[in-house]
Amino acid sequence: MATYIILLGPPGAGKGTQAELISEKLGLVHVSSGDLFRENRKMKTELGQLAQSYMNRGELVPDDVTIAMVKERLSRPDCVKGALLDGFPRTPAQADALATMLGDLSGRVNSVPYISVPSEVLIERLSGRWTCRAEGHVYHSKYNPPKTAGKCDIEGSELYQREDDTPATVENRIRVYFAQTSPLIEYYRQRGLLAEIDGMRPIDQVAVDLLAAIEKSR
Numbered sequence: 572m573a574t575y576i577i578l579l580g581p582p583g584a585g586k587g588t589q590a591e592l593i594s595e596k597l598g599l600v601h602v603s604s605g606d607l608f609r610e611n612r613k614m615k616t617e618l619g620q621l622a623q624s625y626m627n628r629g630e631l632v633p634d635d636v637t638i639a640m641v642k643e644r645l646s647r648p649d650c651v652k653g654a655l656l657d658g659f660p661r662t663p664a665q666a667d668a669l670a671t672m673l674g675d676l677s678g679r680v681n682s683v684p685y686i687s688v689p690s691e692v693l694i695e696r697l698s699g700r701w702t703c704r705a706e707g708h709v710y711h712s713k714y715n716p717p718k719t720a721g722k723c724d725i726e727g728s729e730l731y732q733r734e735d736d737t738p739a740t741v742e743n744r745i746r747v748y749f750a751q752t753s754p755l756i757e758y759y760r761q762r763g764l765l766a767e768i769d770g771m772r773p774i775d776q777v778a779v780d781l782l783a784a785i786e787k788s789r
């Protein structure tokens with residue numbers, strides 16, 4: 572049966588950073604809904620243009636379009652063994668839709684590690700985040716700096732600050748997270764799938780804790 576793992580946590584908790592570190596070890600493709608929207612925006616697709624205004628305001632893109640986008644991604648051949656989901660689901664309606672989708676794909680959610688980080692830390696994490704233009708690898712000016720300032724260690728490409736990492740948008744994204752996404756903590760706790768991970772530890776330690784929690788659920 573295919574394995575699906577959901578990384579849950581507020582914006583800036585370290586979901587993308589951890590997904591990059593552990594997806595290969597787990598043998599699962601990293602599927603980030605935020606990355607899918609950014610790719611669509613870059614390619615100027617209809618979906619990208621629709622998503623743009625929501626992303627710029629730090630709002631969630633409507634459930635129906637988000638669900639359709641993720642469903643299409645999970646149906647591709649590289650997801651036959653499952654996926655490591657980052658940024659999806661973000662609402663209870665998305666979580667219900669995912670359960671239906673996985674039923675159709677003969678899979679199920681195995682575990683939901685919730686990376687917890689206090690909200691006052693998130694602003695510092697997001698305002699110091701630098702992202703690789705080519706492949707989206709993530710750095711932090713203080714906590715995970717690149718070897719050469721402004722350049723991705725892996726791709727050599729330029730690092731940029733995301734438009735939605737500005738203080739006003741970050742504040743709204745955190746508000747939106749508490750209002751619309753945090754109910755998923757209880758949603759998955761009630762289903763016996765939640766594993767709380769301390770996201771305040773150094774990046775490599777969080778990865779060790781995550782792998783241990785996921786292993787336990789397999």
Ligand code: ADP
Nearest residue numbers: 582583584585586587588696700710711714774
């Ligand atoms: P998310 O995908 O949850 O929004 P990211 O993985 O992009 O979060 O991380 C947000 C920022 O915090 C990045 O700049 C990243 O380098 C940094 N970061 C991630 N994990 C840690 C950690 N454990 N300690 C300190 N900084 C971290």
Ligand code: AMP
Nearest residue numbers: 604605625626630631632637658659661
């Ligand atoms: P992220 O890269 O996860 O920080 O997401 C960036 C932005 O993309 C979010 O602020 C939303 O506007 C949009 N987005 C990403 N994932 C979702 C989702 N599951 N549901 C709705 N909007 C999303």
